[in-house]
Amino acid sequence: MRKPYMRIPYTDILASPTIVPKTANSISGAIAAVQEFFSASRSTVVLSGAGISVASGLADYRGSKGTYRVNKTYRPIYYGEFLQNHEARKRYWARSFLGWTTLLKAKPNAGHYAVKHLGDLGLVDSVITQNVDSFHPKAHPQLSTIELHGYLRSCVCTSCHEELPRDTFQHELARLNPAWEAFLQEILATGALDTENPDERRARGLRTNPDGDVDLPDAPYTTFRYPSCPRCLTAPPIATDGTRARVEVDSDGAWKSTSTAGILKPAVTMFGENIRAPVKVEAEHAIENAGGLLVLGTSLATYSAWRLAKRAKDRGIPIAIINLGGVRGEDTFYADLDPTQGGRQGVRAELSIGELLPALVEHMRQSSRIYTAQEEHDHSAETHGASVFKDMMS
Numbered sequence: 001m002r003k004p005y006m007r008i009p010y011t012d013i014l015a016s017p018t019i020v021p022k023t024a025n026s027i028s029g030a031i032a033a034v035q036e037f038f039s040a041s042r043s044t045v046v047l048s049g050a051g052i053s054v055a056s057g058l059a060d061y062r063g064s065k066g067t068y069r070v071n072k073t074y075r076p077i078y079y080g081e082f083l084q085n086h087e088a089r090k091r092y093w094a095r096s097f098l099g100w101t102t103l104l105k106a107k108p109n110a111g112h113y114a115v116k117h118l119g120d121l122g123l124v125d126s127v128i129t130q131n132v133d134s135f136h137p138k139a140h141p142q143l144s145t146i147e148l149h150g151y152l153r154s155c156v157c158t159s160c161h162e163e164l165p166r167d168t169f170q171h172e173l174a175r176l177n178p179a180w181e182a183f184l185q186e187i188l189a190t191g192a193l194d195t196e197n198p199d200e201r202r203a204r205g206l207r208t209n210p211d212g213d214v215d216l217p218d219a220p221y222t223t224f225r226y227p228s229c230p231r232c233l234t235a236p237p238i239a240t241d242g243t244r245a246r247v248e249v250d251s252d253g254a255w256k257s258t259s260t261a262g263i264l265k266p267a268v269t270m271f272g273e274n275i276r277a278p279v280k281v282e283a284e285h286a287i288e289n290a291g292g293l294l295v296l297g298t299s300l301a302t303y304s305a306w307r308l309a310k311r312a313k314d315r316g317i318p319i320a321i322i323n324l325g326g327v328r329g330e331d332t333f334y335a336d337l338d339p340t341q342g343g344r345q346g347v348r349a350e351l352s353i354g355e356l357l358p359a360l361v362e363h364m365r366q367s368s369r370i371y372t373a374q375e376e377h378d379h380s381a382e383t384h385g386a387s388v389f390k391d392m393m394s
Contacts, residue, residue, distance in 0.1 A: 014299055014326025020334050020348040021341060030322075030351055031360050034294075035367075036343030037320045038123050041292025046115055046127040047308060049298020051323055053133055055109040055354045057102075079273035082265060083158060086257045087222060094224035096266070097173045098184055098214035100166065102193045103152065108139035111296070114357030116140035121364055125290070128283050130298060130305050132268045146283050148275060148304060150268035157229035159237050159245065159261040164230070169264065176225040176254050225254035232262035275304055287311050295321040297353050300328040309333065320347035322356060 023029035038044065050058070081088050112135050118124040119140055126144040129136050132152045136145040154163045174181040187193060193214070232247045239245045245261035255262060269275050287293070293312040300306040306328050312319055319333050320343070330348065337345045349356065 014301075014328065017321075017323075017326055017330060017348050017350055018334070019350065020337065020346055021343060024343070024347055024349045027351060027356055027359055030347070030349040030356055031363050033343030033347045033349070034320055034322075034356075034360055035364070036341075037292065037294075037318055037347045040344035041294075041318050041320075043125045043289060043291040044123060044294055045286050045290040045292070046118075046124055046129075046294045046296060047298065047305060048115075048127060048129045048131060048136065048296045049300075049305065049323075050131060051297025052111045052353050053106075053109070053131055053135055054297070055111060055352075056106045056133070056135065058106055058133060076271050079270040082270060083263065089226065089263070090224040091221040093173060093226045094177075094180065094219065094221045095214050095216070097170065097177070097180060097224075098187070098216065099193075100170050101184070101188060102214075103133065104167075106133065106135075108135040109354060110358050111353040112136060112139035114353075114361050115296075116143060117361040118357070118364075119143035121361070121368070123364070124294070126286050128286060128308065130302065132266075146279065146286060148269075148279060148283055150266070150276075150279075152266055152268060154267040155264040156267040157232060158263045158265055159232050160229060162229060162231045163267060164264060166266075169227070172227045172253075176227065176252055177223075180224060225250075225252070227253055227264070228255040228259065228262035229264050237261055269304075280304075283308060284311070288315070290317060292318045292320070295319065295323065295327070296357075297323055298327070299323065299325060300330075318344065318346050320349075322347075322349045322351060322353055324350055324352065 019025045021029075021033055024033040077088060077092050082092060115124060115127060115136070116139050119142070124143065126146065127136050127140070128146045128148055130148050132147070132149055134147075134151050134153050136143075137147075153166050155166060155169045156163050174184075228247050228249050232245070233249060236245045236247045239260065246259055247262035248256040248259045250256055287308050288311075290312065293309060295309060298305060300309055309319065310329075310332075313333050321327055321330060321333070334346050334348060
């Protein structure tokens with residue numbers, strides 16, 4: 001009997017949040033509260049989730065129009081299933097093949113660039129993201145980004161761990177599957193993948209899910225082919241029993257099920273797969289050295305993210321959460337705060353990241369210009385450090 005798949009956590013609607021402080025229920029009130037938060041938070045770390053990328057046209061999991069809300073039958077592929085089942089891999093790569101073009105066209109949005117600007121202002125030291133879309137490193141290459149769950153821009157071999165650019169892999173998929181490539185070009189020409197409205201996409205026979213997954217009901221997934229790892233094909237690795245693994249391909253170069261190695265997977269942490277140890281250590285180190293945690297666009301439903309926020313709470317550093325909808329166990333983050341505090345001890349706002357963060361950045365810049373002008377006219381002032389913004393808010 002097949003082992004049952006693990007339960008996907010928190011797919012139901014989470015309880016509505018309690019706004020902290022109460023004045024953070026508007027853009028202006030939240031700006032004031034987050035400014036207070038930054039005044040008490042040195043070396044702030046951002047922890048982001050799918051909610052920050054929704055404005056880029058990507059689907060999320062648990063938002064108001066997230067996959068778990070509009071597609072109750074959706075179940076992501078599990079790591080063990082991907083490794084063990086050739087047919088499951090065909091299905092996965094066929095759906096990914098259809099969705100990659102849309103994912104590739106998507107760009108970072110105002111929320112990502114606001115994080116960059118907060119870094120430029122000296123308010124954010126680094127970013128930990130659960131997202132696999134690479135928008136953070138694209139938007140702020142100078143600001144350190146820890147990609148907790150990996151990235152879709154590459155594939156990785158499950159045998160030799162060599163990476164292959166996803167664009168190269170996509171070209172190989174198109175070459176091996178000319179009928180699917182023709183179909184992809186047809187649906188691209190109709191604009192079926194351009195609309196961000198899930199109802200419109202379903203009306204055109206498509207279901208789009210997070211991470212570039214396009215579900216086409218009744219599609220002939222069994223016909224789809226995918227390539228082997230080129231390195232393992234050239235030099236098959238040594239198996240755990242000491243024998244040389246077997247990597248076989250058909251006349252076109254498609255991986256054959258008689259192979260025992262050379263399987264390529266997306267360079268992401270799949271459901272049921274452990275986060276890479278160096279990444280886990282790096283994320284934990286960032287939290288241990290943080291003076292504050294700014295949580296953006298995530299319900300913290302996955303344990304890998306929630307435990308980082310819990311560690312921040314255990315350390316006693318301020319936590320600010322900006323997310324539309326509830327957050328896992330969020331009451332524990334604010335239970336012991338002074339009810340009169342204005343944001344220095346913590347903030348919870350339920351507002352659009354794309355509206356709040358750019359407005360916050362502009363407010364901080366304006367405040368800085370006023371502060372700098374006052375400094376220039378104050379000939380008796382002592383020399384202040386380079387971190388003007390930190391001093392201004394103290």
